[in-house]
Amino acid sequence: RCGHLRRPMRTSAPTDARICVDRCGHPRRPIRTSASVGAYRFNPRQESSYLALTETTEQTITIKTKPNMNRFLKSMAAIACGVGFLPLNASAQGWPSQYQGVMLQGFYWDSFDASQWTKLESQADELAPYFKLIWVPQSAYCGGKSMGYNDLYWFTNYNSSFGTEQELRSMIGTFKQKGIGTKADVVINHRGTIKNWFDFPEETYKGKTYKMTSTDVCAGDDKGKAAEEAKKQGVSLSTNYDTGEDWDGMRDLDHNSANVQNCVKAYLDLLLNDLGYAGVRYDMTKGYAGKFTGMYNKAANPTYSVGEYFDGNKTNVTNWLNATKVDGKVMSAAFDFPIRYSVRDAANNGKWSKLANGGLATDVVYKRYAVTFIENHDTEKRSDAAQDPIRKDTLAANAYLLAMPGTPCVFYKHWTDCKQDIKNMILVRNIAGIHNESNWSCTENSASRYVVTTTGANMRLRAAVGTTANAYTPTDDGWALAAEGYHWRYFLPTSAETVFPSLPSGEYHNAPTVTLRAISTTKNAQIVYTLDGSNPTASGTKVANGTKVTLPNGKCTLKAALLANGKVGTIVTRTYDVRKFEAYTFSVYVNTENVGWKNCYFWTWGGDDTHAPANKKWPGDNVTTLTEKNGKKWYSKQFKINTPTDYVNFVFAKESSVQTADVSGITTDAYFEIQNSKDSQGHYLVKNVTADQPTAIADITVSHEANATSVVAIDGRTVRHFNSAVSTTEAIDGLAPGIYIVNGKKVLVR
Numbered sequence: 001r002c003g004h005l006r007r008p009m010r011t012s013a014p015t016d017a018r019i020c021v022d023r024c025g026h027p028r029r030p031i032r033t034s035a036s037v038g039a040y041r042f043n044p045r046q047e048s049s050y051l052a053l054t055e056t057t058e059q060t061i062t063i064k065t066k067p068n069m070n071r072f073l074k075s076m077a078a079i080a081c082g083v084g085f086l087p088l089n090a091s092a093q094g095w096p097s098q099y100q101g102v103m104l105q106g107f108y109w110d111s112f113d114a115s116q117w118t119k120l121e122s123q124a125d126e127l128a129p130y131f132k133l134i135w136v137p138q139s140a141y142c143g144g145k146s147m148g149y150n151d152l153y154w155f156t157n158y159n160s161s162f163g164t165e166q167e168l169r170s171m172i173g174t175f176k177q178k179g180i181g182t183k184a185d186v187v188i189n190h191r192g193t194i195k196n197w198f199d200f201p202e203e204t205y206k207g208k209t210y211k212m213t214s215t216d217v218c219a220g221d222d223k224g225k226a227a228e229e230a231k232k233q234g235v236s237l238s239t240n241y242d243t244g245e246d247w248d249g250m251r252d253l254d255h256n257s258a259n260v261q262n263c264v265k266a267y268l269d270l271l272l273n274d275l276g277y278a279g280v281r282y283d284m285t286k287g288y289a290g291k292f293t294g295m296y297n298k299a300a301n302p303t304y305s306v307g308e309y310f311d312g313n314k315t316n317v318t319n320w321l322n323a324t325k326v327d328g329k330v331m332s333a334a335f336d337f338p339i340r341y342s343v344r345d346a347a348n349n350g351k352w353s354k355l356a357n358g359g360l361a362t363d364v365v366y367k368r369y370a371v372t373f374i375e376n377h378d379t380e381k382r383s384d385a386a387q388d389p390i391r392k393d394t395l396a397a398n399a400y401l402l403a404m405p406g407t408p409c410v411f412y413k414h415w416t417d418c419k420q421d422i423k424n425m426i427l428v429r430n431i432a433g434i435h436n437e438s439n440w441s442c443t444e445n446s447a448s449r450y451v452v453t454t455t456g457a458n459m460r461l462r463a464a465v466g467t468t469a470n471a472y473t474p475t476d477d478g479w480a481l482a483a484e485g486y487h488w489r490y491f492l493p494t495s496a497e498t499v500f501p502s503l504p505s506g507e508y509h510n511a512p513t514v515t516l517r518a519i520s521t522t523k524n525a526q527i528v529y530t531l532d533g534s535n536p537t538a539s540g541t542k543v544a545n546g547t548k549v550t551l552p553n554g555k556c557t558l559k560a561a562l563l564a565n566g567k568v569g570t571i572v573t574r575t576y577d578v579r580k581f582e583a584y585t586f587s588v589y590v591n592t593e594n595v596g597w598k599n600c601y602f603w604t605w606g607g608d609d610t611h612a613p614a615n616k617k618w619p620g621d622n623v624t625t626l627t628e629k630n631g632k633k634w635y636s637k638q639f640k641i642n643t644p645t646d647y648v649n650f651v652f653a654k655e656s657s658v659q660t661a662d663v664s665g666i667t668t669d670a671y672f673e674i675q676n677s678k679d680s681q682g683h684y685l686v687k688n689v690t691a692d693q694p695t696a697i698a699d700i701t702v703s704h705e706a707n708a709t710s711v712v713a714i715d716g717r718t719v720r721h722f723n724s725a726v727s728t729t730e731a732i733d734g735l736a737p738g739i740y741i742v743n744g745k746k747v748l749v750r
Contacts, residue, residue, distance in 0.1 A: 181278025279304025290323025
């Protein structure tokens with residue numbers, strides 16, 4: 001899955017191609033070939049997953065080819081239904097040609113809990129069938145709790161607000177093993193300092209010391225305030241003025257400085273070749289001339305580079321792309337802000353004809369370099385500032401994005417909130433083989449509906465989005481409905497000859513139903529399926545197109561295929577974990593004896609957005625009464641978990657100016673003690689002492705009686721909740737190794 005091939009790869013007809021086990025540790029997996037193949041090698045950084053089969057099909061392929069690796073890769077991509085691939089002749093030219101991958105922005109504003117490296121890494125198995133790249137926050141220490149845009153350290157301190165350096169390396173390595181490349185958020189327009197205006201960190205990398213000084217700061221920085229400060233300190237700024245927009249807040253770096261250039265090049269080398277990032281996302285590229293992005297990418301040679309040129313004017317963005325050219329080649333992709341604003345205007349105003357305004361992705365010349373998106377951390381609805389969000393129809397907006405050329409970047413909140421729909425969109429996109437240079441045409445354009453037909457490497461895809469999209473049926477023959485949701489529909493050619501289940505693989509609750517759709521040239525085609533993981537047969541269970549199947553509780557594997565002329569077609573597989581759930585309440589207990597507080601404010605948020613305090617003004621709800629439990633006195637409040645993915649975040653406070661650090665992701669009874677120590681921001685630290693309470697210290701045991709209603713992690717998180725009692729064995733089945741609490745008793749899962 002890493003793309004490394006052994007050299008030399010000696011083959012004869014037929015034989016095996018074997019994957020490298022020296023650099024990545026992936027097991028060798030045979031590929032049947034029918035002709036001798038030459039020796040080929042991949043760039044070790046490029047993300048390539050041509051052997052990673054998705055969940056969509058099981059089939060065998062014989063490659064009949066001249067020794068042509070491009071054709072080989074395309075054949076393997078067809079097997080994998082659109083897994084991202086790179087032609088061997090791809091260079092650092094901005095972004096790979098005909099790239100089929102989809103990217104995930106793995107964070108949102110203040111996603112300090114959700115985007116912890118450990119939490120992102122734990123989702124690798126679920127993400128891998130859908131995303132080939134994941135963009136994560138700037139990963140170095142910034143001097144305190146930060147989203148990373150006040151960058152400080154570049155080389156020596158990677159213990160950030162999202163985890164430790166060890167956790168970062170583990171996440172990147174796990175993603176790489178799963179065929180996912182990790183993109184670094186690179187902030188080089190400006191840089192923070194330690195204590196004063198010009199004391200940049202002195203850091204050593206590969207035996208060389210890197211240090212910026214006041215002369216690396218642009219003349220005119222901060223509208224002249226930097227010059228005033230330099231005069232006070234008796235130092236000088238650069239004689240060069242900023243080559244882009246000035247940002248009043250941190251030191252704008254002079255990219256004409258040889259020292260700045262050397263620091264940036266070494267920084268990129270560390271990100272790509274030491275930490276193992278697959279590519280880079282450049283922040284605020286309006287702040288410095290595009291030629292410097294070209295220069296840095298020429299030196300660093302990233303396979304994936306995308307710049308944030310925050311501008312809805314297509315001409316301005318394409319001018320920046322052209323400014324990155326080196327030897328006549330564009331050296332970076334760009335976020336497609338123009339198409340983002342077209343989608344915003346269409347969705348927010350209910351005028352879907354505005355999609356015709358397009359952007360980079362609809363341009364024949366620039367679509368290769370379009371990283372499309374509809375929401376990010378700067379446009380989303382935020383509590384700290386007025387932003388510019390998509391206010392409705394985010395499903396239809398994503399459906400348009402994922403049916404079009406360019407490389408789509410899905411926003412993390414949309415992924416977590418709408419997994420079922422987005423998974424199906426990506427699966428259909430992959431079946432068709434849509435890539436960043438696919439041809440497309442507008443099939444229908446009206447205020448209530450916009451319809452496009454896009455030609456992928458494997459077949460066409462037709463997408464209808466808008467308020468009347470669910471009433472759309474193609475008037476031309478040869479199309480079948482594959483997937484649909486609120487205000488969107490996807491169609492595939494009937495020649496695809498496959499089955500598309502309406503529920504993608506994943507976790508569901510309370511007896512969901514899956515609709516089996518036949519995509520076939522045969523009218524009234526039958527479908528055969530099983531739910532026990534066995535392959536369906538011609539003599540097995542037969543149903544008609546559109547049949548709804550109720551999934552049983554527990555883990556099950558659906559396998560379905562068309563039945564035509566007595567023969568079973570290509571088998572499509574989905575895996576499900578169906579669990580029982582009903583809403584429940586829990587209590588949070590806070591002990592303040594260490595700090596001597598006589599009251600405790602609860603400021604709460606998160607989850608399904610129903611957990612705001614009754615008192616909307618900071619610091620929230622004032623709790624003054626104490627409850628005595630387990631020999632201590634606690635301030636307490638009760639909360640309700642409404643959905644399987646719901647949770648509550650907390651800050652505890654004595655008054656408006658005295659507070660604790662954040663406590664995140666609580667879903668069950670939890671006990672906290674406020675410590676008499678503070679973090680770097682002056683917030684009191686909080687210790688979770690739930691595991692020390694008597695309800696969780698019984699002997700480790702396993703009960704086979706049906707008495708378990710929930711499973712709680714040792715840190716207090718509810719891992720599972722059941723509508724009715726089940727045995728402990730069933731309750732812990734499939735959990736990761738560790739200690740859990742079931743009905744007040746510790747259970748060891750090995």
